Amino acid sequence: MLDKLSFDKPIYVLAPLAGFTDLPFRSVVKKFGADLTVSEMLSSNALAHGSQKTMHMLQKSPIEDPYSVQIAGADAQIVKKAVEILNEQDGIDIIDLNCGCPVPKVVGHGSGSSLLLNLPLMGEIIKTIKDTSNKSLTSVKIRLGFEKKNHIEIAKMVEDSGADFLAVHGRTRAGKFKAAVDYDAIKEIKESISIPVIANGDIDSYEKAQWVLEHTGCDGVMIGRGAVGAPWIFHQLREGVKDIDSTLKHEIIMEHFDKMIEFYGSHGVAMFRKHTHTYSKGYQGASVLRNSVNTISDIEEYRGVIDDFFQNNELVS
Known part of the structure; x- marks a missing residue:
């Protein structure tokens, strides 16, 4: 097992979320406590064809260690070609295969959760990654099934194909x-295989994460939208x-803004608006703040407004 990723105690993982878990966001959660960060989902097709946009999405913060793609x-x-390209990139410790994405565009191409309908192909792809990769670990992210649950069968296929650990989103x-997320089914997977299992799905608070770990007996939790x-x-x-x-909340929000500017330049201001909206939920004066930042494009002005707001306003809910 990789020195950098020990399952001796539960690990806390940031789930990949398109449009949210970019380098700035990942570096913030890593700095403030995540054990493992994962890139946004990348198309193996795009990687194999050398897409510059996709290669740009591979970039990571120096503190993201270990790092999963x-x-x-x-x-x-x-997939083999894509892995060969990843083999040339330093700083990647894990290659993760997505077998859970439910988005029609992904499923329509036969990838994501589509693979749950073709377990022999899924097994072949996992083996291909494992055999081709020069990275320390190979992992897989699954759902409980496609239309209906066959989670034990899927999990056993993942283990038999050579994956080192598994993340389970508790829905079909x-x-x-x-x-509703089926935490009992995640628990059944944990009990039926011997590789580490990470629970995922609707983990949106400290208390919920603790409960899920206790209930499922899993080796960690993966948090996406809850973060x-x-x-x-x-x-x-x-x-x-x-x-x-x-x-501390104020410090984390400002760190996130500064990282966005560092990575995206002035375009980071517009991109941070959606984050400002979510950060300000439940704060007094949140709607006034949202309206005002929608028209600000200057970096220093934007920074000043949110700095002042989160320093001087209290949560009302």
Whole structure:
């Protein structure tokens, strides 16, 4: 097992989320407590064809260590090519295969959760990654099934194909992001295989993360949407604290803004608006703040407005 990623105690992982878990956001959660960060999902097709945009998305912060790159693909030969390209990149410790994405565009290409309909192909792709990769670990992210659950069968296929660990989103593909998460099914997977299992799905608070770990017996939790607008959840978990100080929240928000500007330049201002909206939820004067930042494009002016707001306003809910 990789020195950098020990499963001796539960690990806290940031899930890949398109449009949110870019380098600035990942570097913030890493600094404040996440054990592992994962790139946004990359198309193996795009990697194999040398897409510059995709190569740019591979970039990581120096503090992201260990670092996992998630790929999607439905053709073992193309996946092999993509892995060979990743082999040339330093600083990647894990290659993760996405077998859970429910988005029609991804499923339509036969990748993501589509692979749950073709377990022999899924197994072949996992083996291809494992055999081709020069990285320390190979992992897989799954759902409980496509239309209905066959989670034990899927998990055993993942283990038998050579994956080192597994992340489980506790819904079927049909359940998208709305159905209730089946934590019992995640527990059943944990009990039926011997590789580490990480629980994922609707983990949106410190208390919920603790409950999921206890209930499922899993080796870690993976948090995605629960960290958007609240990246300090990783600090809470690492430090074992239920409450979070408003000065620390303020520090984390400002760090996130500064990282966005560092990475995207002045375009980072517009990109940070959606984050400002989620960060300000529940604060007094949040709607006034949202309206005012929508018209600001100057970096220093924007920084001043949010700095002042989060320093001087209290949470009302």
